[in-house]
Amino acid sequence: MTDTVDTTQQTKPQDQGLESCISRLSEERIQKVIQGVLENECGPRMKTYVETCIHCGLCSEACHYYLSHDNDPHFAPVGKVKQTLWEMIRAKGKVSPDFIRKAAEIAHTECNLCKRCAQYCPFGIDIAYLMTVVRRIIHKLGCTPQYIQDTAHSHSVTMNQMWVKGDEWPDTLQWQEEEAQGEIPTLRIPLEKEGAEILYSVIAPEPKFQAQLIYQAAVIMDVAGVDWTMPASIGWDNSDMAMFTGDNEVMGRIKRTHFETAARLKVKRIVMGECGHAFRSVYDMGNRWLGWKMPPIPIVHAIEFYHEMIVEKGLIRIAKKYEPTITLHDPCNVVRGGGLHEKARELAAAICENLVEMEPNREHNYCCCAGGGVINCGPPYKMKRIEGNRIKAEQMFAAKTKGAKVMVAPCHNCHSGLHDIVHHYGVGLDIKFFGDIIYEVMEKPE
């Protein structure tokens, strides 16, 4: 496979949920909802962005969708605003159901809210924020794409996004504990330990599909001698798709439950697994909706935690560094948003023999095209998502020519999105979490 990629297979998404919602819309209702959001929920931030933009297009080349579609202006960041929010403002909300269908597709499946474009706008206009305003309108009209809406509903009802039942959660932890005891007989996954130093929280796909990640985390915690716990009931899932559907009320309820669980257990801080969007939901969006500038209990991403344990405190010793050359994907939400790029590299240097950089990297890295809830819009939009990130495939091919065999992606959504890109374009890179590599190279008790 060469590094030039054919993306001509165009896709026509079939989202039955979205279609049936659109068929029930009236123009009166649309106008009322749009006016309501614009007048009552959008303050000076939106007004400033809309009035400041000079339509210069400098943000265009920041966007992976634009680059991957041969500079098609439809996919330019400012083009997405023009086709959605500006038209809603100009028409004073008088737009058709068909317009709303297109706006829903653009805001939900043609923007990852990755904020790369905001870095390239001379005025710092945050297009991702403007797309969240569109998503809020779509949510209030009941027209959110079906798959992500189902996920948000699941979280609202069961307090986890994967409908993991109340008994399945502790059962899964117990199962992983027993598995890990095969390796370290004294290992425990401490449940409901009041006053522990750390509450470890994960996203719901871990117990549902990737229980081995909980196993690995338990081994790492155990070997490092960390005083940790996990909750036995709700509050363990730190993900938050409602943040991406514009359902701010449910987003806030999910975050409050998470922190209330940590407060109930009187832990000193929360450590979260390798997830980007969940991290954003606690440092940027969910916390602010709840009126907290910073989370009430400190919460750290796995990169920071592993860095602290391995680089700063030496609580985990490395038996033999990981030999295959790695490259590092900088997840938007933990790097552009969370500033963890240097810690990620120091951690990589401590556990791996060689790292070759993707270009561009750090806060300039291209998004995986899965984030912002785009991958959660499900199968109808899968090819659109993959076609929208040819540029990432080209970036990966370039890293491969420098010797990379493995890509480390410390974010769940990135993992899934990059896996699709690797598979579709035939990139031939293995994808791992930091936790996978740490587990593999650490010294463990005999």
Ligand code: SF4
């Ligand atoms: S996908 Fe990222 S770069 Fe593109 S418009 Fe959205 S926020 Fe901007």
Ligand code: SF4
């Ligand atoms: S958002 Fe910024 S960079 Fe993009 S067109 Fe407007 S002013 Fe130019």
Ligand code: SF4
């Ligand atoms: S999935 Fe990863 S790269 Fe994509 S927006 Fe989220 S954090 Fe960024």
